Amino acid sequence: MTVSAAINHVITSHLGCGSDAVHFSTVRAGSARAGRPDSARRSPKSRPTEGLARGLSRLPDPAQIPVTLLTGFLGSGKTTVLNRLLRHPRLAGTAVIVNEFGEAALDHELVRASSENVVLLGSGCLCCALRGDLVETLRDLAERQDAGEFAFDRVVIETTGLADPAPILHTLLTEEGIAARFVTDGLVTAVDSATGAGTLDRHEEARRQVAMADLLLLTKTDLPQAQEDRVRAELARLNPGAEVLTVIDGAVAPERLTGLGHFDPSMKSADVAGWMHETTRGVHGGGAGGIRAISWEIETPLTAGQFDLWMDLLMAQRGGDLLRVKALVHLTDVPFPFAIHGVQHIFHPPVPLKDWVGQDRRTRFVMILRDFTNAEVAEIFEALERLGGAEPVPSGGYLSAEPFHPIEPEDIRHDSDHPA
Numbered sequence: 001m002t003v004s005a006a007i008n009h010v011i012t013s014h015l016g017c018g019s020d021a022v023h024f025s026t027v028r029a030g031s032a033r034a035g036r037p038d039s040a041r042r043s044p045k046s047r048p049t050e051g052l053a054r055g056l057s058r059l060p061d062p063a064q065i066p067v068t069l070l071t072g073f074l075g076s077g078k079t080t081v082l083n084r085l086l087r088h089p090r091l092a093g094t095a096v097i098v099n100e101f102g103e104a105a106l107d108h109e110l111v112r113a114s115s116e117n118v119v120l121l122g123s124g125c126l127c128c129a130l131r132g133d134l135v136e137t138l139r140d141l142a143e144r145q146d147a148g149e150f151a152f153d154r155v156v157i158e159t160t161g162l163a164d165p166a167p168i169l170h171t172l173l174t175e176e177g178i179a180a181r182f183v184t185d186g187l188v189t190a191v192d193s194a195t196g197a198g199t200l201d202r203h204e205e206a207r208r209q210v211a212m213a214d215l216l217l218l219t220k221t222d223l224p225q226a227q228e229d230r231v232r233a234e235l236a237r238l239n240p241g242a243e244v245l246t247v248i249d250g251a252v253a254p255e256r257l258t259g260l261g262h263f264d265p266s267m268k269s270a271d272v273a274g275w276m277h278e279t280t281r282g283v284h285g286g287g288a289g290g291i292r293a294i295s296w297e298i299e300t301p302l303t304a305g306q307f308d309l310w311m312d313l314l315m316a317q318r319g320g321d322l323l324r325v326k327a328l329v330h331l332t333d334v335p336f337p338f339a340i341h342g343v344q345h346i347f348h349p350p351v352p353l354k355d356w357v358g359q360d361r362r363t364r365f366v367m368i369l370r371d372f373t374n375a376e377v378a379e380i381f382e383a384l385e386r387l388g389g390a391e392p393v394p395s396g397g398y399l400s401a402e403p404f405h406p407i408e409p410e411d412i413r414h415d416s417d418h419p420a
């Protein structure tokens, strides 16, 4: 669905539901099978094999606070899962730590409805620059709990899509004061069934996230682009011991994600133990290569048609290199923002939000791009700015020639210029 279509939908359905965001995608109950006891759903590979004595020594201390690490490549559906989970009474006492890659984090606006207890660790990746910040945040949470300021009985850490989980787990397992107070209760990895096969092929970080997982969430199987069998086969190859749950629009029962057990590298493939070892030597990460995060603001509100047109052009020319796009879009004459999510070549239905947070009404983008030069980044946004000054373009408008270099208002032709 384009922004134009979404805006028509909003107008006809009189925005006014109680939640902060109106989702147009149908929310179906996931195929997750709820309620099975932990023992029944533990896969053979994750059963203790090294003797009871060692197993006993690894039993969590009930005073320790369980920490779930939620990973998954860019746009795989982590926040969607988290938002659904946090609405569940069972997870009401959860403190959430969200880490974003990029300077201008938008996630706090996108998850704002869900929890008062969200701490944002922005501007960098937890797996490298921000490990100290994670330790500080966890210590701070513990202190606030001891002081009676903040009660919580679980922590969920949502990593950036580019995070290598090994160093984060290493921090949780070994950092003084953290390991005693908190206990890892599973690494959960979301995998996008529409883009997952290509992502796993190209990105070492994504393979590590899968190989280290205690539980895999296969998302977006409702999309026509989903390649469920292909992605499942790849997951089975990378991590044959992990259970794979199909999760549509984040619908997963919280009990499936809790009680997964203490993370133990020796229970994983040989590679995983090696990665944890690399971590101790400070060598980690798959190398992001030409991947970078950029943020951009656009002053002039756009029409939905203009935005769609620009997005279509960008997708046609560089879709595969737009690893992740998040935007809050200010449309002309519309009092609320739209949230836009793009994941590689797939754009999800735009989501109208109830209102703006704060005074800033500019259209804001956060993009994770592969192999874009500074000049190319400037060019794509300057093209958008120019569109903002142009005559409104109806959705379905298109350009005459080589479209993106550059777009000039006079290049834009309207559908009406071309009788069917």
Ligand SMILES: Nc1nc2c(ncn2[C@@H]2O[C@H](COP(=O)(O)OP(=O)(O)OP(=O)(O)O)[C@@H](O)[C@H]2O)c(=O)[nH]1
Pocket: 025, 072, 073, 074, 075, 076, 077, 078, 079, 080, 081, 160, 161, 190, 219, 220, 221, 222, 223, 247, 248, 249, 250, 324, 340, 341, 342, 343, 348, 349
């Ligand atoms: N159709 C469909 N869309 C989904 C599903 N799960 C998530 N999405 C959409 O996918 C887009 C990205 O989802 P997010 O939850 O923001 O992904 P994320 O992993 O948190 O993204 P980053 O934090 O940027 O890495 C959003 O537009 C979601 O609405 C699903 O099961 N089906």
